[in-house]
Amino acid sequence: MTDPEKYAPSLGKVLIVGGCGFLGHHIVDLLVERHPQTRVFVLDLRTNSNRNSSSTVSYHDGDITDLDFLKMLFSELRPDAIIHTAATHFTAVTKEIMDKVNIGGTKNLLEAAKATGVKAFVYTSSASVILSPERELINADETFPLVTGKAQPEYYTTTKAYAETAVLEANQKDSNLLTCAIRPAGIFGEGDVQLLPPIMHAYFNRQTKFQIGNNDNLFDFTYVANVAHGHLLAAQALLHPYKMLPTAPLDSERVDGEAFFITNGQPVYFWDFARAIWHECGDRLPLSQVWHLSEGAAWAIGGLLEGVFFFLGRKPKLSRAQARYSTITKYHSIDKARKRLGYAPILSLDEGIRRGVQQLLSEWDQQKQKKSQ
């Protein structure tokens, strides 16, 4: 994974905001491995999980909604680059908290960064910022417009998009700070809590017999180390031209002020991804025994179940949102990242699935053993 020829031994001092989170700690790990002489700081709300044992990493507890704290911390640490991966949960918090953390927190970080002479700022956005309920994404690129506000049913996504705008607008504005945004799609891997676990639970609940739609919809899933790789390339690209800023790069080569889709570059049919995971879990159900549910039927059943379960006060196993999510086409072109960041996935989808599933299985196994003791 490391190629000393290509990567500088040090990126100076890099602060990872949210570095104990799922993506954040993978970025820390890759940074330590690839740029061993880099001084790494991690800022997170709580820093007791997902810690890297290297002596080059230090951990700092703190809240990004507190601007004074950030300014104090930054003037003490003096980071060269900030990689900002922190965000609220997708659904579990109120709109106000999403606003405060996702948008407000990001603006605080930008302000503190400008005030303390930070050179590079990489923001973790989301590929969903261009996803609208009205259309699929077929090989979508960065020229697609943001979908926010009234047009965007997920408020979380709106806040991610607004924060992205704030980051990109801060590029070279009132300071030398260079910024860019990474938009990953469907992150999964070791430590994943959002994508792999529900799919794996479907196998253990014996739901692999059903398939919604005809499975012709291609979907982007991205192994977490590839997303981390994209972030580090972006940080390196921002730090590199900073050294020779007077000669501005051509518009078609620019990294600063730009957003980039980062995926595995391997869109697969939605249910193929699920079946590969189930196979890794031990599933051996022949394809001929799979029931095909049409999209419309699934939507209707989902609606019915949602209604019934609403009265029971529980969440159904099939919802209309799930029915839609498993039948839409959603994949992106990563040509821009390939050309401008020199990005290419470092790990393929099948290897990513193997690693992610095996790690979760053994983690669950340990939990079970603890319980039974």
Place this chain on the structure above:
Amino acid sequence: MPSALSLIYYFFHPQELRSIIQWKVWHNPVHERDESKECASLKRCFYFLGMTSRSFVAVILELHPELLVPVALFYLALRGLDTVEDDMTIPLEKKEPILRDFHNILEEDGWTFNDNGPNEKDRQLLVEFNVVIEEFKKLKPAYQTIIKDITKRMGDGMADYCKNAEHDANGVNTIADYELYCHYVAGLVGEGLTRLFVEAGLANPMLLKRPELMESMGQMLQQVNILRDIKEDYDDKRRFWPKEIWSKYVPVFEDLFKPENKDLALNASSEMVLNALSRADDCLYYLAGIKEQSVFNFCAIPQSMAIATLEACFQNPDLFKKVVKITKGDACQLMIDSTQNLQLVCDVFKKYTRKIHHKNNPHDPNFLRISITCGKIEQFIESIFPSQPKPVESSPASAEAEAKAKAEANAAKWDMIYMGVAVLTTITIITGSMLFIAWLAGARFDIAFVQFKQQMGQLLGTSSFNSSEVASDHSEL
């Protein structure tokens, strides 16, 4: 005369019958060979072309006049080389120098070869090879150079394989060996043809700067042939599937054909399919560089047939029992779709890619990689023919922009309301003053109102009919 069996088949597959009829009735060659201007030796060459090639003769004969003869002679030169190499009755010490020197033989007036075994099917071509040489020397020097260069490199490659005893005994070992073999027998042909196309100005010269594209054209065709012919080759005691692939699934090659190993053999075959399929997007890219219709047809037809054959062989246990073929109706439909434009060929590729994807078995070790390869083909097609227009609607980019947009929409709404009120007020004042002036001047609004009511009643029907009758009585009185 079609057999009774095929009649029954087409009765149940009318779509295929339709394709056959459409192709036979409606297909017009882009160019037609003009036999009247040909000399005897060239006619003989075309005779040999028809004799030695079944699949390529039709597309070659429709080629652009500039390339018709060069491509036909290129084919015959390589066929001659192949006939020497294939013949197991010729001892190696005699075979090797001929193979390595065949490019010079192309210029040796009157050279013929009578030492092929009696069962070698194309032996007559070499017996009369002087006609090919005679015509070859009439070609433009640039074409001669290309054909000679490829003949030399292919001859050397074949000689190396003939000398390699291990290859004869065990077949092909690694995947790299397998692709090298395909390079010699097909990749080089792709290179030679591409250089001919570009030399004739019928293809984009950029194709020569991306050699992996023309290599993929040849690799895909050859790999599909090797995949499909496994049973036939096995019966002839030849093995082209690389050991590196089949040994992952079965310990000895013969096991692939045992019924109890059906699933393992299918897994091995799907890895072969995967290898060939991974060339498909390159092939489409290559076709985008062709500028002339007959050359496009010449290149596209075999490629469409190849992906359809790939689909027919995929997850098909018959592969180990016989040669799997696509039906004649499908073949005609493929030819119709491959002789028009790139977009239709892309549709063909997409259709068969999805068919392969639907047969993909989740418990096959190659499952996800095949799915990824299918996705790659679909994504490539989308990149040249996007099915989705770029969306233009815009959302606010920040909370401030959203608030501003909301405020603007609100202001616009009130503007509309104010405007409406103003218009209504103006109309009311004008109408009111006009009526008032009319009243001052003595207008009888009561009569006008009664008449209006009557006329409305007549228009609408019966309710006021009586009153109008009453009115007419009055007038008589």
